[in-house]
Amino acid sequence: MTNEIKEILIYGHASGPNPWKVIMVLEELELPYKHKLLEMSEIKQEPYIHLNPNGRVPTIEDPNTGITLWESGAIIEYLIDTYDKERKLSIDTFPEKYHLKQFLYFQSSGQGPYYGQLAWFKAFHPEKIESAIARYEDQAIRVVAVLDKILQGKEYLVGNRITYADIAFVSWEVTIRKMIPDLDERAERLYPNYLAWFRRVSARPSVKRTLKLKSEAMA
Template sequence: MSKPITLYSHATGPNPWKVAIILEELKVPYTTKFMDMADLKKPPFEALCPNGRVPVIEDPNTGITLWESGAIIEYLVQTYDTKAAFTYTSSPERFYVSQWLHFQMSGQGPYFGQGAWFSRFHEESLPSAKKRYFDQIKRVFYVLNKALEGKQWLVGEKCTVADLSFVTWDMMVPFIFGDDAGSLELEKNYPNYFAWNKRLLERPAVKKIAKDKTEASASH
Protein backbone atom coordinates (compact mmCIF):
# COMPACT_ATOMS: atom_id res chain seq x y z
CA MET A 1 0.00 0.00 0.00
CA SER A 2 1.48 3.34 -1.01
CA LYS A 3 1.67 6.36 1.32
CA PRO A 4 -0.87 9.09 0.57
CA ILE A 5 0.00 11.71 -1.99
CA THR A 6 -0.56 15.33 -0.93
CA LEU A 7 -2.72 17.25 -3.41
CA TYR A 8 -2.57 21.04 -3.07
CA SER A 9 -5.93 22.24 -4.23
CA HIS A 10 -8.45 25.05 -4.24
CA ALA A 11 -12.12 24.81 -3.34
CA THR A 12 -13.55 26.10 -6.62
CA GLY A 13 -10.78 26.06 -9.26
CA PRO A 14 -11.30 23.15 -11.69
CA ASN A 15 -7.67 22.16 -12.35
CA PRO A 16 -6.88 20.49 -9.00
CA TRP A 17 -10.19 18.61 -9.09
CA LYS A 18 -9.18 17.17 -12.44
CA VAL A 19 -6.20 15.54 -10.69
CA ALA A 20 -8.45 14.40 -7.83
CA ILE A 21 -10.65 12.52 -10.33
CA ILE A 22 -7.62 10.65 -11.69
CA LEU A 23 -6.45 9.79 -8.15
CA GLU A 24 -9.94 8.46 -7.37
CA GLU A 25 -10.16 6.44 -10.58
CA LEU A 26 -6.72 4.93 -9.95
CA LYS A 27 -7.59 4.35 -6.27
CA VAL A 28 -4.36 6.04 -5.21
CA PRO A 29 -4.55 7.28 -1.59
CA TYR A 30 -4.26 11.05 -1.20
CA THR A 31 -4.93 13.90 1.18
CA THR A 32 -6.04 17.34 0.04
CA LYS A 33 -4.63 20.65 1.30
CA PHE A 34 -6.89 23.54 0.35
CA MET A 35 -5.02 26.75 -0.40
CA ASP A 36 -6.24 30.34 -0.32
CA MET A 37 -5.61 32.12 -3.64
CA ALA A 38 -3.82 34.84 -1.65
CA ASP A 39 -1.14 32.37 -0.47
CA LEU A 40 -0.22 30.92 -3.86
CA LYS A 41 2.12 33.58 -5.19
CA LYS A 42 4.44 33.87 -2.19
CA PRO A 43 6.57 31.63 0.04
CA PRO A 44 6.28 28.91 1.18
CA PHE A 45 3.98 27.81 -1.66
CA GLU A 46 6.16 29.36 -4.38
CA ALA A 47 8.92 26.94 -3.40
CA LEU A 48 6.59 24.10 -4.43
CA CYS A 49 5.33 25.79 -7.59
CA PRO A 50 7.15 28.84 -8.99
CA ASN A 51 4.04 29.54 -11.11
CA GLY A 52 2.01 30.04 -7.93
CA ARG A 53 -0.94 27.93 -9.02
CA VAL A 54 -2.63 24.71 -8.02
CA PRO A 55 -2.62 21.74 -8.45
CA VAL A 56 0.69 20.61 -7.02
CA ILE A 57 1.33 17.09 -5.78
CA GLU A 58 3.93 15.76 -3.37
CA ASP A 59 4.40 12.01 -3.61
CA PRO A 60 6.25 10.57 -0.60
CA ASN A 61 6.58 7.23 -2.39
CA THR A 62 8.87 8.63 -5.06
CA GLY A 63 9.95 11.96 -3.52
CA ILE A 64 8.61 13.96 -6.46
CA THR A 65 6.93 17.37 -6.26
CA LEU A 66 5.07 18.21 -9.46
CA TRP A 67 2.86 20.99 -10.84
CA GLU A 68 0.84 21.50 -14.06
CA SER A 69 -2.20 19.23 -14.06
CA GLY A 70 -1.41 17.59 -17.42
CA ALA A 71 2.10 16.62 -16.28
CA ILE A 72 0.68 15.35 -12.99
CA ILE A 73 -1.85 13.17 -14.83
CA GLU A 74 0.91 11.71 -17.02
CA TYR A 75 3.01 11.04 -13.91
CA LEU A 76 0.14 9.35 -12.08
CA VAL A 77 -0.70 7.12 -15.02
CA GLN A 78 2.92 6.13 -15.64
CA THR A 79 3.56 5.48 -11.95
CA TYR A 80 0.30 3.99 -10.68
CA ASP A 81 -1.74 2.74 -13.66
CA THR A 82 0.46 -0.34 -14.03
CA LYS A 83 -2.19 -2.25 -15.99
CA ALA A 84 -2.87 0.72 -18.30
CA ALA A 85 -6.56 0.73 -17.33
CA PHE A 86 -6.90 4.43 -18.19
CA THR A 87 -4.40 4.67 -21.03
CA TYR A 88 -2.76 2.50 -23.68
CA THR A 89 0.71 1.09 -24.17
CA SER A 90 0.07 0.39 -27.87
CA SER A 91 0.75 2.77 -30.75
CA PRO A 92 -0.95 4.85 -32.02
CA GLU A 93 -3.44 4.79 -29.12
CA ARG A 94 -1.03 6.07 -26.46
CA PHE A 95 -0.13 9.01 -28.70
CA TYR A 96 -3.83 9.77 -29.24
CA VAL A 97 -4.31 9.86 -25.46
CA SER A 98 -1.41 12.33 -25.30
CA GLN A 99 -2.90 14.37 -28.16
CA TRP A 100 -6.23 14.81 -26.35
CA LEU A 101 -4.52 15.58 -23.06
CA HIS A 102 -2.53 18.32 -24.82
CA PHE A 103 -5.71 19.62 -26.43
CA GLN A 104 -7.39 19.74 -23.03
CA MET A 105 -4.43 21.60 -21.52
CA SER A 106 -3.94 24.08 -24.35
CA GLY A 107 -7.33 24.20 -26.09
CA GLN A 108 -9.92 23.75 -23.36
CA GLY A 109 -8.49 24.90 -19.99
CA PRO A 110 -7.09 28.30 -21.06
CA TYR A 111 -10.10 29.25 -23.20
CA PHE A 112 -12.64 28.20 -20.60
CA GLY A 113 -10.52 29.99 -17.98
CA GLN A 114 -10.44 33.23 -19.95
CA GLY A 115 -14.15 32.86 -20.69
CA ALA A 116 -14.74 32.71 -16.94
CA TRP A 117 -12.42 35.67 -16.38
CA PHE A 118 -14.17 37.97 -18.86
CA SER A 119 -17.69 36.90 -17.91
CA ARG A 120 -17.21 36.90 -14.12
CA PHE A 121 -14.09 38.64 -12.85
CA HIS A 122 -12.79 41.33 -15.19
CA GLU A 123 -13.14 44.83 -13.71
CA GLU A 124 -14.99 46.24 -16.74
CA SER A 125 -17.48 44.74 -19.16
CA LEU A 126 -15.71 43.87 -22.42
CA PRO A 127 -18.29 42.21 -24.70
CA SER A 128 -15.79 41.63 -27.54
CA ALA A 129 -13.38 39.77 -25.23
CA LYS A 130 -16.25 37.74 -23.80
CA LYS A 131 -17.46 36.90 -27.31
CA ARG A 132 -13.96 35.88 -28.39
CA TYR A 133 -13.67 33.32 -25.58
CA PHE A 134 -17.28 32.14 -25.75
CA ASP A 135 -16.77 31.48 -29.49
CA GLN A 136 -13.59 29.54 -28.74
CA ILE A 137 -15.39 27.46 -26.11
CA LYS A 138 -18.09 26.63 -28.65
CA ARG A 139 -15.32 25.63 -31.01
CA VAL A 140 -14.07 23.15 -28.38
CA PHE A 141 -17.59 21.67 -28.11
CA TYR A 142 -17.64 21.38 -31.91
CA VAL A 143 -14.26 19.61 -32.07
CA LEU A 144 -15.17 17.13 -29.32
CA ASN A 145 -18.60 16.54 -30.82
CA LYS A 146 -17.09 15.74 -34.21
CA ALA A 147 -14.39 13.46 -32.76
CA LEU A 148 -17.01 11.55 -30.79
CA GLU A 149 -19.25 10.79 -33.80
CA GLY A 150 -20.20 7.09 -33.46
CA LYS A 151 -17.90 6.71 -30.43
CA GLN A 152 -18.30 6.44 -26.68
CA TRP A 153 -14.79 7.61 -25.77
CA LEU A 154 -12.07 9.72 -27.38
CA VAL A 155 -9.53 6.92 -27.82
CA GLY A 156 -10.48 3.31 -28.51
CA GLU A 157 -13.23 1.54 -26.63
CA LYS A 158 -12.56 2.62 -23.05
CA CYS A 159 -12.59 5.70 -20.86
CA THR A 160 -9.05 7.05 -20.53
CA VAL A 161 -7.40 9.96 -18.76
CA ALA A 162 -7.94 11.88 -22.01
CA ASP A 163 -11.72 11.79 -21.48
CA LEU A 164 -11.52 12.35 -17.73
CA SER A 165 -9.31 15.43 -18.09
CA PHE A 166 -12.11 17.48 -19.70
CA VAL A 167 -14.88 16.99 -17.19
CA THR A 168 -14.06 19.50 -14.45
CA TRP A 169 -13.91 22.43 -16.90
CA ASP A 170 -17.13 21.20 -18.49
CA MET A 171 -18.73 21.37 -15.04
CA MET A 172 -17.93 25.11 -15.09
CA VAL A 173 -20.04 25.87 -18.19
CA PRO A 174 -23.09 27.16 -16.22
CA PHE A 175 -20.78 29.43 -14.19
CA ILE A 176 -18.91 30.71 -17.26
CA PHE A 177 -21.96 31.37 -19.42
CA GLY A 178 -24.38 32.42 -16.67
CA ASP A 179 -27.64 33.60 -18.26
CA ASP A 180 -26.26 32.71 -21.72
CA ALA A 181 -25.84 29.00 -20.81
CA GLY A 182 -29.33 28.00 -22.03
CA SER A 183 -28.72 29.44 -25.49
CA LEU A 184 -25.83 26.99 -25.99
CA GLU A 185 -28.40 24.17 -26.38
CA LEU A 186 -25.64 21.63 -25.84
CA GLU A 187 -27.79 18.53 -26.27
CA LYS A 188 -29.25 19.75 -29.58
CA ASN A 189 -26.13 21.36 -31.07
CA TYR A 190 -23.44 18.96 -29.79
CA PRO A 191 -25.26 15.64 -29.10
CA ASN A 192 -22.15 13.41 -29.10
CA TYR A 193 -20.36 15.79 -26.77
CA PHE A 194 -23.42 16.03 -24.53
CA ALA A 195 -23.85 12.23 -24.24
CA TRP A 196 -20.12 11.76 -23.57
CA ASN A 197 -20.08 14.40 -20.84
CA LYS A 198 -23.15 12.76 -19.26
CA ARG A 199 -21.37 9.39 -19.39
CA LEU A 200 -18.41 10.94 -17.59
CA LEU A 201 -20.59 12.61 -14.96
CA GLU A 202 -22.19 9.23 -14.16
CA ARG A 203 -18.88 7.62 -13.20
CA PRO A 204 -18.64 7.01 -9.42
CA ALA A 205 -15.24 8.75 -9.16
CA VAL A 206 -16.53 11.83 -10.99
CA LYS A 207 -19.70 11.88 -8.86
CA LYS A 208 -17.62 11.70 -5.68
CA ILE A 209 -15.40 14.58 -6.76
CA ALA A 210 -18.40 16.68 -7.83
CA LYS A 211 -19.81 16.17 -4.30
CA ASP A 212 -16.46 16.86 -2.60
CA LYS A 213 -16.10 20.06 -4.66
CA THR A 214 -19.58 21.27 -3.74
CA GLU A 215 -18.83 20.63 -0.05
CA ALA A 216 -15.41 22.29 -0.26
CA SER A 217 -16.89 25.34 -2.01
CA ALA A 218 -19.41 25.70 0.82
CA SER A 219 -16.84 25.39 3.61
CA HIS A 220 -13.71 27.21 2.30
Protein backbone atom coordinates in the same frame (compact mmCIF):
# COMPACT_ATOMS: atom_id res chain seq x y z
CA MET B 1 -1.39 -2.68 -3.93
CA THR B 2 -3.17 0.42 -2.61
CA ASN B 3 -2.43 -0.52 1.00
CA GLU B 4 1.30 -0.22 0.48
CA ILE B 5 1.08 3.20 -1.12
CA LYS B 6 1.55 6.28 1.07
CA GLU B 7 -0.78 9.26 0.77
CA ILE B 8 0.01 11.55 -2.14
CA LEU B 9 -0.26 15.20 -1.08
CA ILE B 10 -2.05 17.46 -3.56
CA TYR B 11 -2.28 21.23 -3.16
CA GLY B 12 -5.47 22.67 -4.59
CA HIS B 13 -8.10 25.36 -4.35
CA ALA B 14 -11.85 24.96 -3.81
CA SER B 15 -13.02 26.52 -7.07
CA GLY B 16 -10.05 26.06 -9.43
CA PRO B 17 -10.88 23.32 -11.97
CA ASN B 18 -7.33 21.98 -12.48
CA PRO B 19 -6.74 20.34 -9.06
CA TRP B 20 -10.13 18.60 -9.30
CA LYS B 21 -9.08 17.23 -12.69
CA VAL B 22 -6.18 15.45 -10.93
CA ILE B 23 -8.41 14.35 -8.03
CA MET B 24 -10.70 12.57 -10.51
CA VAL B 25 -7.70 10.58 -11.74
CA LEU B 26 -6.59 9.80 -8.15
CA GLU B 27 -10.16 8.64 -7.38
CA GLU B 28 -10.33 6.51 -10.53
CA LEU B 29 -7.03 4.83 -9.67
CA GLU B 30 -8.12 4.44 -6.04
CA LEU B 31 -4.90 6.03 -4.83
CA PRO B 32 -4.62 7.36 -1.27
CA TYR B 33 -4.26 11.14 -1.23
CA LYS B 34 -4.63 14.18 0.95
CA HIS B 35 -6.02 17.33 -0.63
CA LYS B 36 -4.66 20.47 0.96
CA LEU B 37 -6.94 23.37 0.05
CA LEU B 38 -5.17 26.72 -0.17
CA GLU B 39 -6.62 30.21 -0.20
CA MET B 40 -5.97 32.16 -3.42
CA SER B 41 -3.57 34.50 -1.56
CA GLU B 42 -1.50 31.54 -0.28
CA ILE B 43 -1.00 30.25 -3.83
CA LYS B 44 0.89 33.41 -4.83
CA GLN B 45 3.37 33.55 -1.93
CA GLU B 46 5.88 31.60 0.15
CA PRO B 47 5.98 28.88 1.26
CA TYR B 48 3.83 27.57 -1.62
CA ILE B 49 5.71 29.30 -4.46
CA HIS B 50 8.83 27.56 -3.24
CA LEU B 51 7.13 24.32 -4.38
CA ASN B 52 5.60 25.88 -7.49
CA PRO B 53 7.19 29.13 -8.68
CA ASN B 54 4.33 29.56 -11.17
CA GLY B 55 1.94 30.27 -8.28
CA ARG B 56 -0.83 28.03 -9.57
CA VAL B 57 -2.47 24.82 -8.39
CA PRO B 58 -2.23 21.85 -8.39
CA THR B 59 1.17 20.69 -7.17
CA ILE B 60 1.77 17.20 -5.81
CA GLU B 61 4.31 15.78 -3.39
CA ASP B 62 4.50 12.01 -3.62
CA PRO B 63 6.32 10.43 -0.65
CA ASN B 64 6.41 7.10 -2.50
CA THR B 65 8.90 8.44 -5.05
CA GLY B 66 10.01 11.75 -3.53
CA ILE B 67 8.85 13.83 -6.49
CA THR B 68 7.41 17.34 -6.32
CA LEU B 69 5.54 18.12 -9.52
CA TRP B 70 3.25 20.87 -10.85
CA GLU B 71 1.16 21.33 -14.03
CA SER B 72 -1.94 19.14 -13.96
CA GLY B 73 -1.15 17.56 -17.35
CA ALA B 74 2.33 16.47 -16.26
CA ILE B 75 0.91 15.21 -12.94
CA ILE B 76 -1.62 13.05 -14.79
CA GLU B 77 1.12 11.63 -17.06
CA TYR B 78 3.20 10.86 -13.95
CA LEU B 79 0.31 9.20 -12.07
CA ILE B 80 -0.59 7.06 -15.08
CA ASP B 81 3.03 5.95 -15.70
CA THR B 82 3.64 5.24 -12.02
CA TYR B 83 0.37 3.79 -10.79
CA ASP B 84 -1.81 2.67 -13.70
CA LYS B 85 -0.03 -0.62 -14.26
CA GLU B 86 -3.35 -2.39 -14.78
CA ARG B 87 -4.36 0.13 -17.50
CA LYS B 88 -7.61 1.16 -15.86
CA LEU B 89 -7.35 4.61 -17.43
CA SER B 90 -4.74 4.24 -20.14
CA ILE B 91 -3.80 2.33 -23.27
CA ASP B 92 -0.21 1.35 -23.92
CA THR B 93 -0.50 0.28 -27.55
CA PHE B 94 0.64 2.36 -30.50
CA PRO B 95 -0.65 4.84 -31.69
CA GLU B 96 -3.30 5.07 -28.92
CA LYS B 97 -0.66 5.91 -26.31
CA TYR B 98 0.14 9.15 -28.18
CA HIS B 99 -3.44 9.94 -29.06
CA LEU B 100 -4.13 9.98 -25.33
CA LYS B 101 -1.37 12.58 -24.91
CA GLN B 102 -2.74 14.54 -27.87
CA PHE B 103 -6.08 14.91 -26.11
CA LEU B 104 -4.46 15.74 -22.77
CA TYR B 105 -2.57 18.58 -24.48
CA PHE B 106 -5.74 19.68 -26.28
CA GLN B 107 -7.48 19.80 -22.91
CA SER B 108 -4.59 21.62 -21.20
CA SER B 109 -3.78 24.13 -23.93
CA GLY B 110 -7.05 24.36 -25.88
CA GLN B 111 -9.97 23.78 -23.54
CA GLY B 112 -8.69 25.02 -20.14
CA PRO B 113 -7.17 28.35 -21.24
CA TYR B 114 -10.16 29.40 -23.38
CA TYR B 115 -12.75 28.40 -20.79
CA GLY B 116 -10.60 30.14 -18.19
CA GLN B 117 -10.51 33.41 -20.16
CA LEU B 118 -14.30 33.32 -20.48
CA ALA B 119 -14.55 32.90 -16.71
CA TRP B 120 -12.12 35.81 -16.28
CA PHE B 121 -14.03 38.25 -18.50
CA LYS B 122 -17.41 37.18 -17.12
CA ALA B 123 -16.55 37.17 -13.42
CA PHE B 124 -13.27 38.96 -12.64
CA HIS B 125 -12.26 41.57 -15.20
CA PRO B 126 -12.63 45.11 -13.79
CA GLU B 127 -14.81 46.24 -16.71
CA LYS B 128 -17.51 44.45 -18.69
CA ILE B 129 -16.23 44.01 -22.25
CA GLU B 130 -18.88 42.45 -24.46
CA SER B 131 -16.55 41.75 -27.40
CA ALA B 132 -14.07 39.88 -25.19
CA ILE B 133 -16.84 37.83 -23.59
CA ALA B 134 -18.21 37.06 -27.07
CA ARG B 135 -14.75 36.00 -28.27
CA TYR B 136 -14.28 33.47 -25.50
CA GLU B 137 -17.85 32.22 -25.63
CA ASP B 138 -17.28 31.57 -29.34
CA GLN B 139 -14.01 29.79 -28.61
CA ALA B 140 -15.62 27.65 -25.89
CA ILE B 141 -18.43 26.63 -28.25
CA ARG B 142 -15.82 25.94 -30.94
CA VAL B 143 -14.04 23.51 -28.57
CA VAL B 144 -17.39 21.84 -27.83
CA ALA B 145 -18.04 21.51 -31.58
CA VAL B 146 -14.58 19.97 -32.12
CA LEU B 147 -15.22 17.42 -29.36
CA ASP B 148 -18.64 16.67 -30.85
CA LYS B 149 -17.10 16.00 -34.24
CA ILE B 150 -14.36 13.77 -32.80
CA LEU B 151 -16.96 11.83 -30.82
CA GLN B 152 -19.18 11.10 -33.79
CA GLY B 153 -19.95 7.37 -33.62
CA LYS B 154 -17.80 6.99 -30.50
CA GLU B 155 -18.44 6.68 -26.80
CA TYR B 156 -14.96 7.78 -25.73
CA LEU B 157 -12.10 9.81 -27.24
CA VAL B 158 -9.57 6.99 -27.73
CA GLY B 159 -9.81 3.22 -28.11
CA ASN B 160 -13.54 2.80 -27.39
CA ARG B 161 -13.01 2.85 -23.65
CA ILE B 162 -12.70 5.26 -20.77
CA THR B 163 -9.22 6.74 -20.35
CA TYR B 164 -7.58 9.67 -18.63
CA ALA B 165 -8.16 11.66 -21.82
CA ASP B 166 -11.92 11.66 -21.19
CA ILE B 167 -11.60 12.26 -17.45
CA ALA B 168 -9.28 15.25 -17.98
CA PHE B 169 -11.97 17.29 -19.76
CA VAL B 170 -14.75 16.95 -17.18
CA SER B 171 -13.70 19.48 -14.56
CA TRP B 172 -13.63 22.43 -16.97
CA GLU B 173 -16.80 21.16 -18.72
CA VAL B 174 -18.59 21.40 -15.37
CA THR B 175 -17.17 24.90 -14.75
CA ILE B 176 -18.09 26.26 -18.20
CA ARG B 177 -21.76 25.52 -17.49
CA LYS B 178 -21.75 28.38 -14.99
CA MET B 179 -20.50 30.73 -17.72
CA ILE B 180 -22.78 29.41 -20.49
CA PRO B 181 -25.94 28.40 -18.59
CA ASP B 182 -27.80 27.22 -21.71
CA LEU B 183 -24.91 25.00 -22.90
CA ASP B 184 -26.77 21.73 -22.33
CA GLU B 185 -29.81 23.04 -24.17
CA ARG B 186 -27.70 24.19 -27.12
CA ALA B 187 -25.70 20.94 -27.10
CA GLU B 188 -28.88 18.88 -27.14
CA ARG B 189 -29.72 20.37 -30.54
CA LEU B 190 -26.26 20.88 -32.02
CA TYR B 191 -23.66 18.74 -30.23
CA PRO B 192 -25.37 15.50 -29.21
CA ASN B 193 -22.23 13.31 -29.34
CA TYR B 194 -20.44 15.73 -27.03
CA LEU B 195 -23.39 15.94 -24.63
CA ALA B 196 -23.84 12.16 -24.39
CA TRP B 197 -20.10 11.79 -23.74
CA PHE B 198 -20.07 14.50 -21.08
CA ARG B 199 -23.00 12.83 -19.31
CA ARG B 200 -21.45 9.37 -19.68
CA VAL B 201 -18.12 10.42 -18.15
CA SER B 202 -19.79 12.61 -15.48
CA ALA B 203 -21.89 9.65 -14.33
CA ARG B 204 -18.81 7.71 -13.20
CA PRO B 205 -18.67 7.19 -9.43
CA SER B 206 -15.16 8.73 -9.22
CA VAL B 207 -16.33 11.88 -10.99
CA LYS B 208 -19.51 12.18 -8.91
CA ARG B 209 -17.50 11.69 -5.73
CA THR B 210 -15.02 14.37 -6.80
CA LEU B 211 -17.76 16.86 -7.67
CA LYS B 212 -19.37 16.23 -4.27
CA LEU B 213 -16.01 16.91 -2.58
CA LYS B 214 -15.75 20.11 -4.62
CA SER B 215 -19.24 21.27 -3.56
CA GLU B 216 -18.31 20.64 0.05
CA ALA B 217 -15.03 22.53 -0.33
CA MET B 218 -16.82 25.51 -1.87
CA ALA B 219 -19.58 25.61 0.77
